[in-house]
Each structure stands twice: as C-alpha cells, then as structure tokens.
Amino acid sequence: MTRIEDEARHLETLDRDLGRFSTLEASAAYATRPLVAPGIAFVFVVLAALLAALFFGQSGNTLIVVAAAAFGAYMALNIGANDVANNMGPAVGANALTMGGAITIAVIFESAGALIAGGDVVSTIAKGIVAPEAMASNEVFMWAMMAALLSSALWVNLATWIGAPVSTTHSVVGGVMGAGIASAGLAVVNWSTMGAIAASWVISPLLGGLIAAGFLWFIKARIIYQDDKIAAARVWVPVLVGIMGGVFAAYLALKGLKQLVDLSMGQALLVGLVLGLVIWAVMIPVVRRQSEGLSNRNKSLKVLFGIPLIVSAALLSFAHGANDVANAVGPLAAIVHAAQSGSHDGAVGIPVWVMLIGAFGISFGLFLFGPKLIRMIGNQITKLNPMRAYCVALSAALTVIVASWLGLPVSSTHIAVGGVFGVGFFREWDAERRLRMARQAVPDRPVLAPEERRRRKLVRRSHFMTIIAAWVITVPAAAGLSAAIFLVINAIAG
Template identity: 30%
Template structure:
C-alpha cells in the first residue's frame, strides 16, 4: 500500500484502540468514584476525559517506548503495526464485553513483540524495552497493593475518632481529587500508546524526519479515549467498583491515590 494509505490505516486503528482503551482501562479511573456515589457517572466521565487530555500533554516518553522501544520502526514494515493493533483491539473488545479489566498497554506491546518475532525473528526485538514493559507488568499490581494497604492503614489511624458518616463526607470530596489524579496519570501513560504507533508510522512513511509526536496526534488520541469512556465501559466499572469488594469512600480514595502513584 502507499505511504499515505498506510498512515491512514494506522491512524484509524490506533484511535479505535484508544476508544477501546477508554472503554476498559480509562473506566478504571472512575470506577470507585461512581460506585461510592462521590460523582454521578456523567460527572465522572467528564472529569476523566478532561484529565486524560491534560495528562496526554505531560510527556511523550511512553510513546517513544511503544513506538520505537520494542522494535525499530525503520526495520519493520507496516504489517507489524497493523497486526499489533488488531490483536490489542480484539483482546480489549472481548474483555470489555465480558467486564474483565485489563492492561491494554501490555496487550499492545505483546502484539508488537509477537508480530515482530513472527515477521523478522527474535533478533528484531529490543530486549531492553521488552524488559522494561515486563517489569512494569509485574511490579505495578504489587506496588499498587502495598501503597494502598499502607495508605489505608494511615487513613484508618488518622480518622479513628471521627464518626463514619462524617469521614465518608470528607472522602467523597477527596475522591474528586484522587479520581482526577488517577485520570491524569492514566492520560500521561496509556494515551501515549496510540500516539507512539501513529508517530512511528509517520516516521516509517517519511512524513516525519524523526520521532516527535505531533499535537494533532495527542489531541486525537485523548479525544477517542475519552469517547470510549463515555460510550461504554460500564461492565468494567461494575466489576471493579461493585463486584470485587464492597467499598466506601475512604477505600475508593485510597485505591485511586495508590493506583495513580503506582
């Protein structure tokens, strides 16, 4: 296919990926806030959308890891990027339909590595980048657990003499801040996956001289992720916010803060 058609295909797939990311991963940022009724679903979605956009402009380091840290974009053809995006989109669609929260980032990185391996052999992989992603996959849930556990202990001790109803009123307000922080952290990380793929395609097709993420790519990626959160994701919200554990506002505040810090 021509370079222009290739870039258009990648942009469409990358923003479809962002849409499903919003339906699954971005829904994580507001699940506990909705379940504790700190915010209405509409308010929570607007909050998540806004801070995802703000977070997307913070840095492009994750985009660089996805776009050129797993395989060298100059050494592979467009089929690798197309296969990786299709695999991540399909996996996210299935899991979102079933209400299973996942890390679509790791699905995409696995798709890039798998497609690169099949097409070009193991030698095409940049193992430093692969190790970085695998380390994050292992450490993120452990770090979140430890930070949330310690944070909740501190909350219980600090508010041990405060009536529960009064404490819950405080933490419902606190959850607005913690959900914003969580959405901002999500935007500064996950929104960049599609940004990295599109920028890599632009470089490979000769439309960019080097790996610099254009502003229109940042806006588009953040927009479609927010759209995915607004359109769907309620099964994931119910799974995280209502079916895993029974939570009150203090638990939601601790979970969101720990998740953002992790």
C-alpha cells in the same frame, strides 16, 4: 344509537392499532439501543480516517496512513472503555461521584492531559521492544506497526467485553513483539526489556495493593477505631489530604507535565513536599468546619473524604491522558513518520492531528463503553467507601513515584486494580483478626461454619481469577494475534 356504537367500535379498533404501533416502536427502540454506541464509534473511526486523508495529503502511502488512523482511533476507543475505568471506578463505587459526573470529569481531564501534556516523543518501535534495524524494509515496518495496533485494539476490546481491566501498554508491547518476531525472527526482540515488563505483572499490583492496604490500616487505627472519631479525624484528615496533594503534585511533575516542565526526581519530590505542607495547613480549618455537628460514627467520616477523592480522580485522569495517549497513537505516529520520511529509524514526535485522534478517541470510548468496567472496579470486586477509595487513589500515584525512583516498569492498570484488591484483602484479614480477638474475649461465642465464612469473603474470587488470568496472557495473546495479522497483511501486500 347504532351509529354511535359503530363509531365507538371504530375508535376501539383505532386505539388497538395505535397501541400496536406504539408497541412496535418501543420494541424497535429496545432492539436498536445496543447498536447506538457501536454506531457512534464507527462514525468516529471513519472521521479519523478522513482526518488522516486530509492532513497527510496525497502520496503513495496515503492509503496505509488512512488505514492506520482508523486502527489508531479503534485502539483509542478501547483504551477509553477499559483503562480509564481504573481512575473513576473507586470514586463511583464509593458514591463520591455519580456515573455521569465521573464520565464528565474523566472526559475533560483525559482530553486536557492528552492535548496539553501528551506530546511525548515515542520510539519508532514502541519503547525499544524490537530493534529497528532488523526490519527488512520501510514497508515491512509499517505492516508490523499496523498489525501491532490492530491486534492490541482487538485484545483490549475482548478484555472489556469479558469485564477484565488489562494493561493497554502491555497490549501494545505484545503487539509490537509479535509483529517483530513474525517479520524478523526471535532475535529481533529485546528480551531484557520484555523480562522487566513481565516482572511488572507481579510488582505493579503487589506494590499498589500493599500501599493501599497500609493507608487503610492507618485510617482504621488512627481514626475509625478511636473512641472520638471526629476529634481524630480533625487531626489526621488534613494530614492525609496533605499527603495526597503532595504525592499528586510530585506525580504530575514527573509524569503528567513532563513535556511542559522537565523536573528531576528530587525537584519533583521537593515540589510535592512544599505543596503538601500548604494543603495540610489549608485543610485544618476546612476539616474543622466540615466536621461541626457530625455524629461520632463511621458514616460521618465519609463526608470528609468526598472532595479529596473527586480531585484525585480528576488528577489521575489528567496524568493518564498525558501518558497513555501514546499507547493509542504511538504506532500510528511511527507509521506516519515512516510514510513521510521513508525511514523507520530514530524517534518521532506525535503530530497534532494524530494526538487529536487519541484524545477524542479515549473520551468517546469512555463515554460510550466505559460504565461497564467502572461499575466492575467500583462495585463488584469489593465494596468501597470514600476512605477505601481514597487509599486506592493515593496508592496509584505513590506507587508510580516509588517505581520511577527504583527504575521499575509498572502498569497503571495493574496498580489501580491491585489497590482495590489490597483494600479488599486487608478488610478480610482485619475482620478475621477482630473475630479472633472477640473469640478470645468470649470463648463460648458461636463459631461460623466454614461455608458461611467463605460466603462472607469480602473480595469476589471469580473476578480475582478472571483479572489475573487476563493480565498473564495479555502479552502473549496480543503477540500471537499480531503475528497472525502481520502474516496476512504481508501476504496480501506481497
């Protein structure tokens, strides 16, 4: 009996020890989990540097190109973490896509857009922000581009960390401007271009918000507030999906596929009109079949907007990959060109290996760090459903077309977030309007206290103020950081 008791005590001690080991393993896994994503990102940056060393070959400037490739990979990761959330956030917030589904679609279509249609020709000095001839030498130019690349990446990284979607284009512009001023003085900057960019801070979100609010008003007036919602949806949903299809066709023809097919504004609009009419005709029987058996309530309408919303998110990702990959690798391509040719004038194409760094970096950044901003845009600014998210997605494409027609520089980030704000503020206005109408119909209806009315606001003011502040300081912050980095690099190199 004593022997049996000894064995039982021994087993109890062993169980306790194993339990401690299990607890230790669980604690270690919990502690190291936050390090997995940065670790993978670091490996990608190292691989990008090795890729640069492999393809660029041996020369006096190899070390510069390798370092620039690492900075470009870091920038691409941050673009994926911050910028791509604008396309996927509304669909995820409306529950049309799961987080995993959104990331999968975005990774595929961002990469496809970058690799198929992203071979844009970029100016050696990022869209004419500074004059190339003002740079003292080829080396100074390369230091300036490296400073611009690193500063813009650091700023976007900080913005992602605090939960603010910012324009990566403006970050790169600010970085180039700051390095240009530090290297050659204030006269080097093209201030008319900078003025147009500053104007886009106001134009982009206002235009996106107004268009999104306008479509939401149309949906409410023509479908949601009708007595027979399903009958109204059968008439208007095919029209709305046709408009979306036509707008996206024109948008992709103008922006996403401009390297494959060079179309004028008129030709792109004609393509959009034809495809829009085709999609409208196809959707009439589809919507009629989808709406069979649906009850006459708002929740039933969500089914009809789900697939168009998913398709729009995919197309926005494709166009974003085609256009914004240059933000990550434009300065890197300029450095490669300057290192190879010994000249920094003119325009340069983006080499394939540089484009690969940009495309895969954006995808890795989205996969590793994107969910935070996707959740913020989709759920935390204002509550979205498929109809509201549809309005945001459509406004993003339509605003770019309108801005291109008017010749206005706009930011896709500002447009998408402005669309979310526009939908939220319109809902607040509409709720107040309906409350006033109800009070007129029933004069003795209880009036809500001011505190309760503030609590019921449909747009979170804290996010609104944080995002607006981040937008305003993006260019000066990136410029100041870039100037400081340039002076440090120049001092070390000199």
